[in-house]
Amino acid sequence: MKYLPILMMCWLCACKSAKSPTLAIDLFNGQNLSGWHWDVPDLDDKPEAAPPFFVRNGLLVTAGEPGGHLITDSLMADYRVEFNYRFAAEPGNCGALVHVSKTRRLYDMFPQSIEVQLKHGEAGDFWCIGEDIKVPHMRKRRGPRKDWGVDGEKNRRIPNLTGDVEKSVGEWNNMRIEYCKRKIKVWLNGQLVNYGRRAPKGKGQFALQSEGAEVEFKAIQLSPIKKLTR
Numbered sequence: 001m002k003y004l005p006i007l008m009m010c011w012l013c014a015c016k017s018a019k020s021p022t023l024a025i026d027l028f029n030g031q032n033l034s035g036w037h038w039d040v041p042d043l044d045d046k047p048e049a050a051p052p053f054f055v056r057n058g059l060l061v062t063a064g065e066p067g068g069h070l071i072t073d074s075l076m077a078d079y080r081v082e083f084n085y086r087f088a089a090e091p092g093n094c095g096a097l098v099h100v101s102k103t104r105r106l107y108d109m110f111p112q113s114i115e116v117q118l119k120h121g122e123a124g125d126f127w128c129i130g131e132d133i134k135v136p137h138m139r140k141r142r143g144p145r146k147d148w149g150v151d152g153e154k155n156r157r158i159p160n161l162t163g164d165v166e167k168s169v170g171e172w173n174n175m176r177i178e179y180c181k182r183k184i185k186v187w188l189n190g191q192l193v194n195y196g197r198r199a200p201k202g203k204g205q206f207a208l209q210s211e212g213a214e215v216e217f218k219a220i221q222l223s224p225i226k227k228l229t230r
Contacts, residue, residue, distance in 0.1 A: 023223065023224065024221045024222070024223045025221065025222045025223070026220070026221055027072060027081070027206070027221065027222050028060050028217065028218070030055070030058040030059075030218075031055060031058075032055060033053060033054075033055065033060070033070070035072060035073055035074070036053075036070050036072055036073065037070075037071055037073060038051050038052075038053050038068055038069065038070050038071070039068055039069050039071060039103045039104070039111070040052060040067070040068030040069075040210070041066075041067070041068065041104065041109055042066035042067070043068070051068070052064065052065060052066055052067075052068055052210035053068075053070045053208075053210065056216075058218070059216045059217065059218050060208075060216070060217040060218070060220065061088070061214065061215070061216055061217075062094060062208055062209060062210040062214070062215045062217070063210055064092065064093075064094075064210055064212045064213045064214050064215070065210065065212070066210065067109055067209075067210055067211050068109075068209075068210050069097065069100075069103075069110075069111055069207045069208070069209055069210070070207060070208045070209075070210070071100055071103075071111070071205050071206070072205045072206045072207070073205075074205070075203040075204060075205055076203060076204070076206070076222065077179075077202065077204070078179065078180045078181065078224060078225055078226065079178070079179055079180075079222055079224055079225060080176065080177070080178045080179075080222070080223045080224075080225050080229075081096070081098075081176075081177045081206055081220070081221070081222055082174070082175065082176040082177075082221050082223075083096075083174075083175055083217055083218070083219060083220040083221070084172045084173065084175075084217065084218050084219050085118060085172070085175060085215055085216065085217045085218075086167075086169075086170060086171060086172045086173060086215070086216055087120060087169055087170070087213055087214070087215055087216075088214040088215065088216045089213075089214055090213060090214075091121075091169045091213060092119070092120060092211075092212045092213025093118075093119045093120075093209075093211045093213055094118040094119065094208070094209050094210075094211055094212075094213055094215045095115045095116065095117055095118050095119070095127070095208075095209040095211060096115070096116045096118060096175065096206070096208055096209075097111060097113040097114070097115050097116070097129070097206065097207040097208075097209065098113060098114045098115075098116060098177060098179055098184060098199075098204070098206065099113055099114060099131070099179060099199065099200040099203075099204030099205075100112065100204050100205040100206065100207045101113065101200070101205075102130065105129060105130040106129050106130060106151060106152075110129045111129065111207060112130035112131055112200075113129050113130070113131060113200075113204070113207065114126055114127070114128060114129070114131055114133055114196075114199055114200065115127035115128075115129055115209075116175070116177055116184075116186050116194070117160075118175070118209075118215065120166065120169070120213075121164050121166070122159070122160070122164075123160070123164070123165075123166050123173070123193075124160035124161075124162070124165070124186050124188045124193030124194050125157055125158060125159050125160050126157070126158040126160075126184075126194055126196060127156050127157055127158075128149075128150040128157075128158070129150065129156065130150050130151065131150060131199070131200045132148075132198070133158070133184065133196040133197070133198060133199045134196055134197050134198045135158055135194070135195070135196040135197075136195075138158075141158055141159050142155055142157070142158050143155050158194070158196070160186075160188075160193040160194045161192070161193055161194055162188075162191060162192075162193045165188050165193060166188065166189070167189060172218075173188060173189055174187075174188070174189055174190065175187070175188055178225060178228050178229060179199065180225050180226070180228050181227075182197060182198055182199045182200070182201050183195070183196070183197045183199060183228055184196050184197075184199045185228050185229065195228075206222070
């Protein structure tokens with residue numbers, strides 16, 4: 001994706017112009033991981049080892065082991081990220097991270113961000129990683145206020161609104177995440193599954209996890225937005 005920097009400049013210009021049409025940028029070109037970089041703690045002392053992120057048959061694959069994150073090179077604000085994903089074999093854990101900033105913020109592994117869970121059976125949950133977000137019915141969904149937090153063993157999980165709306169294992173799921181003016185909305189397979197406000201401000205990166213299960217991704221696209229979809 002050697003033209004990504006030029007496309008990002010066009011994308012930023014589109015964000016500033018009220019007359020510009022919405023531009024969708026392919027974050028993944030189906031051939032290599034240009035435009036991304038990884039952070040995998042286990043590889044610090046093993047630079048020759050293969051990272052858990054690679055391309056196979058035109059799909060972006062996160063292997064699950066070792067744990068780590070594939071992060072966009074570019075910073076962005078007020079955007080929509082849409083992608084398709086499926087578990088390649090046994091279902092398990094994975095995540096998409098919104099507004100990534102400081103790497104290894106939690107447990108020397110997870111970057112500061114709001115995670116949109118892809119874990120089988122819990123897709124669409126929010127996880128707070130060094131950042132917080134406010135959602136409707138906060139106490140009912142997150143438990144006692146004294147247990148809330150963004151670090152360590154505090155209750156960082158905010159369950160989704162709908163329960164499990166994933167497709168059967170092996171089928172493709174569609175995930176759409178919107179961030180605009182410190183608000184986040186998440187759709188899974190066309191259904192609104194989570195939203196919140198007072199999310200991180202400014203610009204951030206987007207990331208995909210390697211966390212225990214092999215997951216395939218395709219059609220990863222980024223678009224500028226001026227407001228959240230209703």
